[in-house]
Amino acid sequence: xxxxxxxxxxxxxxxxxxxxxxxxxxxxxxxxxxxxxxxxxxxxxxxxxxxxxxxxxxxxxxxxxxxxxxxxxxxxxxxxxxxxxxxxxxxxxxxxxxxxxxxxxxxxxxxxxxxxxxxxxxxxxxxxxxxxxxxxxxxxxxxxxxxxxxxxxxxxxxxxxxxxxxxxxxxxxxxxxxxxxxxxxxxxxxxxxxxxxxxxxxxxxxxxxxxxxxxxxxxxxxxxxxxxxxxxxxxxxxxxxxxxxxxxxxxxxxxxxxxxxxxxxxxxxxxxxxxxxxxxxxxxxxxxxxxxxxxxxxxxxxxxxxxxxxxxxxxxxxxxxxxxxxxxxxxxxxxxxxxxxxxxxxxxxxxxxxxxxxxxxxxxxxxxxxxxxxxxxxxxxxxxxxxxxxxxxxxxxxxxxxxxxxxxxxxxxxxxxxxxxxxxxxxxxxxxxxxxxxxxxxxxxxxxxxxxxxxxxxxxxxxxxxxxxxxxxxxxxxxxxxxxxxxxxxxxxxxxxxxxxxxxxxxxxxxxxxxxxxxxxxxxxxxxxxxxxxxxxxxxxxxxxxxxxxxxxxxxxxxxxxxxxxxxxxxxxxxxxxxxxxxxxxxx
Amino acid sequence: xxxxxxxxxxxxxxxxxxxxxxxxxxxxxxxxxxxxxxxxxxxxxxxxxxxxxxxxxxxxxxxxxxxxxxxxxxxxxxxxxxxxxxxxxxxxxxxxxxxxxxxxxxxxxxxxxxxxxxxxxxxxxxxxxxxxxxxxxxxxxxxxxxxxxxxxxxxxxxxxxxxxxxxxxxxxxxxxxxxxxxxxxxxxxxxxxxxxxxxxxxxxxxxxxxxxxxxxxxxxxxxxxxxxxxxxxxxxxxxxxxxxxxxxxxxxxxxxxxxxxxxxxxxxxxxxxxxxxxxxxxxxxxxxxxxxxxxxxxxxxxxxxxxxxxxxxxxxxxxxxxxxxxxxxxxxxxxxxxxxxxxxxxxxxxxxxxxxxxxxxxxxxxxxxxxxxxxxxxxxxxxxxxxxxxxxxxxxxxxxxxxxxx
Numbered sequence: 005x006x007x008x009x010x011x012x013x014x015x016x017x018x019x020x021x022x023x024x025x026x027x028x029x030x031x032x033x034x035x036x037x038x039x040x041x042x043x044x045x046x047x048x049x050x051x052x053x054x055x056x057x058x059x060x061x062x063x064x065x066x067x068x069x070x071x072x073x074x075x076x077x078x079x080x081x082x083x084x085x086x087x088x089x090x091x092x093x094x095x096x097x098x099x100x101x102x103x104x105x106x107x108x109x110x111x112x113x114x115x116x117x118x119x120x121x122x123x124x125x126x127x128x129x130x131x132x133x134x135x136x137x138x139x140x141x142x143x144x145x146x147x148x149x150x151x152x153x154x155x156x157x158x159x160x161x162x163x164x165x166x167x168x169x170x171x172x173x174x175x176x177x178x179x180x181x182x183x184x185x186x187x188x189x190x191x192x193x194x195x196x197x198x199x200x201x202x203x204x205x206x207x208x209x210x211x212x213x214x215x216x217x218x219x220x221x222x223x224x225x226x227x228x229x230x231x232x233x234x235x236x237x238x239x240x241x242x243x244x245x246x247x248x249x250x251x252x253x254x255x256x257x258x259x260x261x262x263x264x265x266x267x268x269x270x271x272x273x274x275x276x277x278x279x280x281x282x283x284x285x286x287x288x289x290x291x292x293x294x295x296x297x298x299x300x301x302x303x304x305x306x307x308x309x310x311x312x313x314x315x316x317x318x319x320x321x322x323x324x325x326x327x328x329x330x331x332x333x334x335x336x337x338x339x340x341x342x343x344x345x346x347x348x349x350x351x352x353x354x355x356x357x358x359x360x361x362x363x364x365x366x367x368x369x370x371x372x373x374x375x376x377x378x379x380x381x382x383x384x385x386x387x388x389x390x391x392x393x394x395x396x397x398x399x400x401x402x403x404x405x406x407x408x409x410x411x412x413x414x415x416x417x418x419x420x421x422x423x424x425x426x427x428x429x430x431x432x433x434x435x436x437x438x439x440x441x442x443x444x445x446x447x448x449x450x451x452x453x454x455x456x457x458x459x460x461x462x463x464x465x466x467x468x469x470x471x472x473x474x475x476x477x478x479x480x481x482x483x484x485x486x487x488x489x490x491x492x493x494x495x496x497x498x499x500x501x502x503x504x505x506x507x508x509x510x511x512x513x514x515x516x517x518x519x520x521x522x523x524x525x526x527x528x529x530x531x532x533x534x535x536x537x538x539x540x541x542x543x544x545x546x547x548x549x550x551x552x553x554x555x556x557x558x559x560x561x562x563x564x565x566x567x568x569x570x571x572x573x574x575x576x577x578x579x580x581x582x583x584x585x586x587x588x589x590x591x592x
Numbered sequence: 593x594x595x596x597x598x599x600x601x602x603x604x605x606x607x608x609x610x611x612x613x614x615x616x617x618x619x620x621x622x623x624x625x626x627x628x629x630x631x632x633x634x635x636x637x638x639x640x641x642x643x644x645x646x647x648x649x650x651x652x653x654x655x656x657x658x659x660x661x662x663x664x665x666x667x668x669x670x671x672x673x674x675x676x677x678x679x680x681x682x683x684x685x686x687x688x689x690x691x692x693x694x695x696x697x698x699x700x701x702x703x704x705x706x707x708x709x710x711x712x713x714x715x716x717x718x719x720x721x722x723x724x725x726x727x728x729x730x731x732x733x734x735x736x737x738x739x740x741x742x743x744x745x746x747x748x749x750x751x752x753x754x755x756x757x758x759x760x761x762x763x764x765x766x767x768x769x770x771x772x773x774x775x776x777x778x779x780x781x782x783x784x785x786x787x788x789x790x791x792x793x794x795x796x797x798x799x800x801x802x803x804x805x806x807x808x809x810x811x812x813x814x815x816x817x818x819x820x821x822x823x824x825x826x827x828x829x830x831x832x833x834x835x836x837x838x839x840x841x842x843x844x845x846x847x848x849x850x851x852x853x854x855x856x857x858x859x860x861x862x863x864x865x866x867x868x869x870x871x872x873x874x875x876x877x878x879x880x881x882x883x884x885x886x887x888x889x890x891x892x893x894x895x896x897x898x899x900x901x902x903x904x905x906x907x908x909x910x911x912x913x914x915x916x917x918x919x920x921x922x923x924x925x926x927x928x929x930x931x932x933x934x935x936x937x938x939x940x941x942x943x944x945x946x947x948x949x950x951x952x953x954x955x956x957x958x959x960x961x962x963x964x965x966x967x968x969x970x971x972x973x974x975x976x977x978x979x980x981x982x983x984x985x986x987x988x989x990x991x992x993x994x995x996x997x998x
Contacts (some may be wrong), residue, residue, distance in 0.1 A: 139907070139908065142913065153914045157918045160911070161895070161897045162911065164905070164911045
């Protein structure tokens with residue numbers, strides 16, 4: 005689908021507001037309307053509805069909480085009309101059933117979703133969808149969030165009438181690095197095919213064969229290696245496409261779903277982190293029209309691994325093999341003992357990884373000020389691939405934030421490998437090489453994962469992951485976003501980075517009393533005009549844009565902040581109704 | 593000095609009663625006669641009870657809250673533990689409420705099974721009560737006879753559900769299993785022995801001089817006053833008030849069964865005892881009619897939205913496994929609403945006030961336990977009596993901690 009046909013979003017961004025990739029999809033089924041949207045009045049099941057003229061019948065009914073079931077429809081993809089679940093009766097075609105996904109609202113239209121014909125069609129559809137479906141719930145990862153299960157109980161709930169064998173199809177086709185396909189479970193809704201065509205814009209999937217033998221397949225020699233392939237798993241309404249990273253790891257009903265922000269790159273996609281106990285299992289995209297719409301990249305889906313694996317768990321002192329776990333109190337005492345003689349004498353550097361939250365950065369800067377640090381270095385993971393949609397080259401979630409914090413403290417944060425200092429405190433050690441660490445006479449680190457730097461450090465303090473703590477991050481275009489303690493942090497001595505600093509500062513005799521994330525945030529909001537009048541608690545779930553930081557150049561399809569619009573999609577969903585696909589990018 | 597001497601020899605002063613001050617005594621909660629762990633705080637004037645305050649809560653299990661966090665089916669085991677000497681009746685009252693909310697029609701055979709097992713439970717409940725009265729008034733034999741009869745029936749219950757007390761055998765839409773082969777014959781075989789033992793108890797107690805002296809005219813309450821207190825069941829009918837849910841608001845198949853509601857006249861401990869004896873005989877009549885009338889057929893509704901699919905379908909068809917999964921994981925989807933469902937429990941009207949918000953779990957459940965208002969009336973029953981009268985009165989109201997304290 006070309007961008008040309010999509011409606012222009014009214015916005016304050018002056019020059020050409022291009023429609024993002026997702027918006028092109030969202031406009032599907034509305035594409036031919038050039039005129040601005042207007043309100044259309046119609047009737048659904050005898051109740052009046054005020055709908056947007058771009059709505060189809062499913063969206064119009066959703067506005068008053070009437071649920072029209074569907075598998076293949078997705079608000080951000082083109083209309084396929086594959087599944088036939090959404091057939092309803094309208095006053096325009098009495099005695100016939102029309103697909104609710106394809107038919108657009110019309111002034112005065114009367115829609116009936118509860119007539120016997122509609123109900124019988126829904127029952128029949130479910131029966132047909134299940135004709136060749138294997139008896140897989142017990143071993144299927146989708147179990148518990150499967151639309152087949154939901155709709156079967158709601159619209160069919162009858163025993164099978166099939167007395168023949170089920171059709172056998174390929175059961176574990178490895179489509180690509182992240183996705184595995186089970187053709188027997190597939191209901192051929194073609195959402196994945198349309199997603200790859202329209203949103204990822206890398207047509208890597210297709211329907212092959214015919215009728216009941218049809219399958220989704222990749223092209224010969226061309227795996228599903230798109231960086232957005234994981235989204236096909238999310239939008240798959242059944243268990244046909246599964247995430248290979250998550251497969252067989254946990255049953256979904258055991259997972260706690262908690263909002264956070266992806267730490268994989270500077271885009272700061274809003275995500276849900278799902279965890280059980282202290283272990284994070286998967287990330288799913290969380291809807292934010294101005295950051296990631298409802299999508300995320302495959303790399304971001306793996307960002308929970310550093311939360312689970314290779315963690316620094318216990319506070320310790322001593323370099324390399326001489327290191328010993330001594331507990332948080334003694335480790336902090338040792339850090340104080342080593343840093344105190346150097347305070348104010350020069351030669352101290354502060355290293356702040358852009359993987360740190362704003363609060364951790366602020367605390368590190370405060371420590372630097374008090375120690376009389378001479379130089380400040382920006383660390384982080386090395387830059388890598390980028391694209392024009394959601395993937396940024398900067399693989400750190402808070403580079404803009406660390407720079408902003410530096411400005412707030414009036415220091416220059418150098419974006420280069422540390423040199424010219426004898427002693428260093430590192431707030432997270434990403435990008436701190438062994439060579440640099442070995443040259444230092446004194447290295448104190450607060451680190452999440454074991455790496456070269458923690459092995460060379462004189463004192464190593466275990467740091468909580470971003471997914472485990474309160475805090476804020478600033479994405480590539482200057483959006484300040486909250487993170488929450490999504491995964492319960494109960495590992496060893498782990499604490500937020502700012503708390504380690506507070507402990508060191510207290511040991512050095514300072515009384516800053518940085519006792520909470522809110523106070524740590526105030527260190528910045530008190531010093532920065534950009535953050536003035538903001539408190540941690542006042543940041544909305546969707547984040548706030550810091551206007552001064554907005555870039556001049558935008559990647560072509562990257563979602564961007566826009567003027568307030570009439571909310572669409574799940575925001576119009578009345579309370580109590582089941583949330584549709586568009587809420588999380590997931591299948592439900 | 594003269595004054596002192598005069599007082600000392602005053603004949604009136606010698607004959608006047610000794611000045612006494614009220615004494616507070618705890619009866620229970622660990623007293624063997626305070627069944628169900630209840631405490632009575634008694635204020636005594638000598639041996640006479642001036643005031644009594646029952647204190648409950650020692651058996652509180654958080655029934656309502658536990659239920660709110662369980663699926664509709666998972667609530668059933670909690671209902672077993674309400675009145676634990678007649679668990680089937682609790683099961684029935686609860687599932688009747690859920691079925692009323694859904695508007696579910698239960699298969700006829702299941703209705704008969706419910707009446708059958710319910711009446712067996714009523715007998716075991718009454719036997720427990722009568723046995724305890726006898727035991728605590730010194731008639732140990734009566735207790736042994738009652739328990740022998742009760743165990744005969746509990747063996748039958750165990751053969752049916754796998755447990756003597758915690759049966760959890762009813763289901764929304766019917767019951768868990770059909771009656772196993774040979775069970776009816778066993779029941780028919782043991783019922784005469786139960787009746788025989790009941791008659792023995794009757795002979796031993798009903799005209800026993802000691803027993804009658806200890807119970808007749810003790811703990812009297814009038815019909816109107818009993819209604820004001822909220823009495824139901826045997827305690828109310830002992831006062832001569834003809835209220836039995838089975839007759840007043842026939843449910844299940846009680847309208848097809850011929851039985852009588854025995855009534856007392858004095859509302860004392862003796863009447864409550866005699867009435868229970870007679871109810872055992874009536875329950876026996878109901879059981880026999882059930883066995884005669886019970887039709888063959890399904891024992892649970894054939895609708896996978898409410899009843900678990902047969903295992904054959906669960907293991908071999910996707911439809912079955914899905915229905916099973918959804919019912920187990922998310923529970924029966926009960927339409928939103930609020931309902932009061934009630935049946936004749938062994939101690940009176942057992943009601944469930946159930947609120948659903950359309951989810952797989954109850955939004956709220958409240959139990960009208962028949963024992964609760966009756967226990968509230970206990971101070972009224974024992975006031976003015978001697979301490980020794982507390983035990984037979986308390987026995988005769990048959991307070992069950994499980995249902996009163998939930």
